[in-house]
Amino acid sequence: MLKKLTEDQQALIIDKAICEFAEKGYKGAGLSTIARNAGVSVGVIYKYYEDKEELFGACISKSIDYLDEALSRAGGEGKSLPEMIRALVNQTQVACREHPEYFRMYHQITTSDDPQQAKQLAEIIERPSAKAYKDVIRQAQREGLIDGQLDAGAGAFFFDNLMMMLHNAYSCTYYTERLNIYCGRKLAGSEKKLSEQMVRFILNGLGYQGEY
Amino acid sequence: MLKKLTEDQQALIIDKAICEFAEKGYKGAGLSTIARNAGVSVGVIYKYYEDKEELFGACISKSIDYLDEALSRAGGEGKSLPEMIRALVNQTQVACREHPEYFRMYHQITTSDDPQQAKQLAEIIERPSAKAYKDVIRQAQREGLIDGQLDAGAGAFFFDNLMMMLHNAYSCTYYTERLNIYCGRKLAGSEKKLSEQMVRFILNGLGYQGEY
Amino acid sequence: MLKKLTEDQQALIIDKAICEFAEKGYKGAGLSTIARNAGVSVGVIYKYYEDKEELFGACISKSIDYLDEALSRAGGEGKSLPEMIRALVNQTQVACREHPEYFRMYHQITTSDDPQQAKQLAEIIERPSAKAYKDVIRQAQREGLIDGQLDAGAGAFFFDNLMMMLHNAYSCTYYTERLNIYCGRKLAGSEKKLSEQMVRFILNGLGYQGEY
Amino acid sequence: MLKKLTEDQQALIIDKAICEFAEKGYKGAGLSTIARNAGVSVGVIYKYYEDKEELFGACISKSIDYLDEALSRAGGEGKSLPEMIRALVNQTQVACREHPEYFRMYHQITTSDDPQQAKQLAEIIERPSAKAYKDVIRQAQREGLIDGQLDAGAGAFFFDNLMMMLHNAYSCTYYTERLNIYCGRKLAGSEKKLSEQMVRFILNGLGYQGEY
């Protein structure tokens, strides 16, 4: 019985909770499992979170933060379009290797059966990147680098769709297997090769004509 | 009521079960809700299915069948590549309009926390289309219609990724909102326009140079 | 697993619940104890009652009904004032002997910490007898049988106070012991003698001058 | 804060505990609520009391002491019977106004489900006043002031019953409402009038014939 949970322990609760929620979903996750895995008592969770719902919320927040941070690590300033895309793809691969549970968590979020919550979460999570990607595409269109007939929003959408499926492939069992089925172990197992293929497909998709 | 369940009633159980599982997830779904909605007793469900797990399995099977059938309706024989892609996209939109629950169900499947089951399902669901798409792409490459440097498997993967995200957008609340955020209500609301944009992006992505 | 709880079993649940609530109070009572004592499962209680609160409500209702019925068995029509009072006292003794738990339950009710509920219950339980007793006293005053300076309401109040304390003495451990302390085992143990003393005190208290 | 609790703080714990127990009952009362209200930590309560039970016991003791003291303030030496009764009634009213929580606490005591404890408490609380009242009544009977046929113990019992119901009416929500129902707001709201009525009823009940 420590005087107070250390920061590490508090973080561990969230981490273990994220793993549990990510694996079993909101309903399937068990508070006692989380507590056991975090090495604390069940009761103490209620000192930090009102109830299961709020703990879940904290897990969502932490996951979103990580996702944002991972993306921002890809930088963007002063990069050419191909460089930018390659950076985003690579960064996603790195982040997925480090913390697949955050991405699994993200995938769980998308199964929410509460429309209100789903909308709100989509707004928080998707709006910023939607804007960022759209801006990049519009700029590239103005510069004549890519297909001008493509709707910027649609382009951003397709791009992000591919990114989402990439992190799913690197974090969720089903999608990992799916990646193997589609691409074969060899390509699927090589981050570098897959990243190259993906960057190529995306740039082609946007109608990018230049070298890269 | 000592009458055997009619075929219709049996089918209704699965349909209602799919709706329930699709909406609430495996854990969240209630057997009694399913029974009530199907107009049968809880007990009779256990005459046809060992337990909740098996009922869920049957729902998965039926959903897969529908998905397969929906895709096969897109035909393929004698179609050009652009025609084929357009047909697949359009058919997905139609199928999603008719039975979003099957696609929501599919999305639920991907959250399975049992690796064995996840792999097995991926095998069943993804292998056939993976092969079909890869074959089409290889053929198109041999005909010099599309980018020869693209790995056929990767191409099929990216293509199917976009298809999956499309039916998610048409069936799951979170993804619907996401579509709206990225594309705006106008484009998101027009199946035709979105389909055009998507076909264009895909063909570009594959490096298709011809007219369409 | 019977097809349905028999009426007896349903009644038994309430009876055992009354015993449990009467003994331990609302908070102290355990649903599982009630179920065990009634020989049913915990779950089935929730088929008949929304939650613990509602079960408690049903117990209150049943107790009130019994109290009412016990009082009404004392009759009243065509009885002289002393006869009426004696009948009420005796009937209380009989009822307490048969079902002390209802009276213990009643005592628990009075400890309710929810003012709203307390008021509501007092209204339901006390209003009818308050009116009845007051009417009897007024009538007796008009007939010149008892002290005219006594406020009818106050007279009814003091009378009922003594009645309440009587059933407390016959149903709650503390009050039983108290009765023994005040009156000694001999008087306390004789319903007849105690009843005579009490009738005498009440009639004197009301200022009744006649014979009885 | 490594300072020993002051006497005031210790007293405050008991006071706040009495309020909490009186309001919510033994089970419903929360140690942390008591600690918070007393401005001390939960832990320190366990330095002074073995457990909740013992704290409750201390609250009972203090309440009993207050009740005794309140009664003794009514004096008794050199008073005539009517004066004595009037003094007791009035003193009860005053005490209830000052500290209804002690009387509510007393009422809680009577719900104890431990027979042993109930008996013991009754012994402590009731024996002294039982004796005192009985002595007064016996003396009055010897002096021919009151009904000689009344059993002294029974007389004391009925008298104290009325006193208990009086303080319940002044301290417990249910009984307050009951008082209002029986006597109406006007009489119920006037301590003086109610006291007069009660003294009259008691003296009549005892068969007191003299003036007062």
Next chain:
DNA sequence: AATGAATGAGGCTTCATTCAT
């Protein structure tokens, strides 16, 4: 063979009690 009420294990949550600081 279908019914749906009964079962009871398991989950979330509370709170009396402990103990490191």
Next chain:
DNA sequence: TATGAATGAAGCCTCATTCAT
């Protein structure tokens, strides 16, 4: 010595599963 965070047993309630009719 006081603190108050941590503990974990116990309680309410749900729901997958069973089985008497």
